[in-house]
Amino acid sequence: MVLKVTMCNDCVSIIASDHSWIDGEAIRQLEETATLPGITRAVGLPDLHPGKGTPIGAAFLGEGTLYPHLVGNDIGCGMGLWTTDMPLHKFRIDKAVKKLRGFEQSYEGNISPILREMGLPADTPVDGLGTIGGGNHFAELQEVDEILDQEAFDALGLDANALHLLVHSGSRGLGEAVLRDHVAAYKSAGLPVPSAAATDYLARHDAAVTWAELNRKIIAKRFMERLGADGTRALDICHNSVTPGQNGGWLHRKGAAPADKGAVVIPGSRGAITYVAVPSTQSGEAALHSLAHGAGRKWKRSEAKGKLSKRYKVEDLQRTKLGSRVICEDKALIYEEAPEAYKDIKGVIADLVDADLICLVATLRPLITYKTRRP
Numbered sequence: 001m002v003l004k005v006t007m008c009n010d011c012v013s014i015i016a017s018d019h020s021w022i023d024g025e026a027i028r029q030l031e032e033t034a035t036l037p038g039i040t041r042a043v044g045l046p047d048l049h050p051g052k053g054t055p056i057g058a059a060f061l062g063e064g065t066l067y068p069h070l071v072g073n074d075i076g077c078g079m080g081l082w083t084t085d086m087p088l089h090k091f092r093i094d095k096a097v098k099k100l101r102g103f104e105q106s107y108e109g110n111i112s113p114i115l116r117e118m119g120l121p122a123d124t125p126v127d128g129l130g131t132i133g134g135g136n137h138f139a140e141l142q143e144v145d146e147i148l149d150q151e152a153f154d155a156l157g158l159d160a161n162a163l164h165l166l167v168h169s170g171s172r173g174l175g176e177a178v179l180r181d182h183v184a185a186y187k188s189a190g191l192p193v194p195s196a197a198a199t200d201y202l203a204r205h206d207a208a209v210t211w212a213e214l215n216r217k218i219i220a221k222r223f224m225e226r227l228g229a230d231g232t233r234a235l236d237i238c239h240n241s242v243t244p245g246q247n248g249g250w251l252h253r254k255g256a257a258p259a260d261k262g263a264v265v266i267p268g269s270r271g272a273i274t275y276v277a278v279p280s281t282q283s284g285e286a287a288l289h290s291l292a293h294g295a296g297r298k299w300k301r302s303e304a305k306g307k308l309s310k311r312y313k314v315e316d317l318q319r320t321k322l323g324s325r326v327i328c329e330d331k332a333l334i335y336e337e338a339p340e341a342y343k344d345i346k347g348v349i350a351d352l353v354d355a356d357l358i359c360l361v362a363t364l365r366p367l368i369t370y371k372t373r374r375p
Helices: 024-033 093-099 112-118 150-155 172-186 196-226 301-308 314-318 331-336 345-354
Strands: 002-007 012-017 039-049 056-062 078-087 138-147 162-169 231-238 240-244 250-254 256-258 264-267 274-279 290-292 325-328 358-372
Touching (some): 012 024, 024 056, 039 290, 093 325, 093 358, 138 196, 162 196, 162 264, 162 358, 231 264, 250 256, 264 345, 274 345, 325 331, 345 358
Antiparallel strands (some): 039 056, 078 162, 240 250, 274 358
16 A cells, blocks of 8 residues: 655655655655745655755646756756667677777767757757766666566567667756856746746756757767667656646656656666556656656765675675676765665555556666776
8 A cells, every 4th residue: 555645734745655765854855845935746756865955756846936956957867768779699798898988078979960850059068968977877788677568568669689778867067057057146046937037947958958868869879889789769758857737837857757758767776677667547646747767865875885885895896686787987986876775676666556656568687787987
């Protein structure tokens, strides 16, 4: 039975089961954010965890006001999934690990036609384009683990016999610049809608969302080229954005996948299964048309190394319990992003299923998770 914890005169809700652990600080942040002028609803998803003042794994509905700081600096951050034309039986993990390098520098190919295709102006900043970034961003080669809905699986163009690629990245320095300019002018204040300031922010926000989608495309292109493969994108979802709400207002998502844009992918840690799902017909206003975007952190980054460094050497963390490889040559990051630092994705997915928010399509198993290499 899914427990909906309601507070603040029913304007705040958390969708999680009674056995799911939610950090008290995340709940406090959710309640506090709901008191901002114009915020009428705040919903925490099962992956809810504390952020820098604003919780991650949450959605907020504002009336007449939008709040850029609720979206954060990584505007447009999201996940794209590709089905490659590389048969699994031809994939050799050791060879792939050696080939996957050189993604820390910006893409140097001809970008003009791609910008036009995406509807971005020719003077769009391209610094950082085609790079994954730090934090929890990654590119992961996967194989199909289990098919749970064959019809939906086929409709997405997934292939049980092929290699798949999941890319999690965002708008890099572009989104950071947009938020920085807003904070310099307005601090954490909201922007009334309509207003010239809101119109300007939304234009820059939308461009950053498109840039982030392009970034995932370029990352996927670079990865597949390194492996001598090509592929087709099955889906792309954005989990950091502000968009018009279905019934009015402005829907802010901070680490929350949309439930109104088709199929979604919900990964766990680098040592866990990824879930492909479609929103259920019941997924709607109760969850602000939003879903969990991943497992959610269990430990703060500052805590992870202290908890794990006495138990594991760096070499131990370069392989997971599932047998997959981890490419991460940043010693701090490999501890910060260890599987133990995250909640159990199985519990998050169970909560979404029990709440009738998603229907499962398939599970994917990691083969190689790429974070970063030293130049």
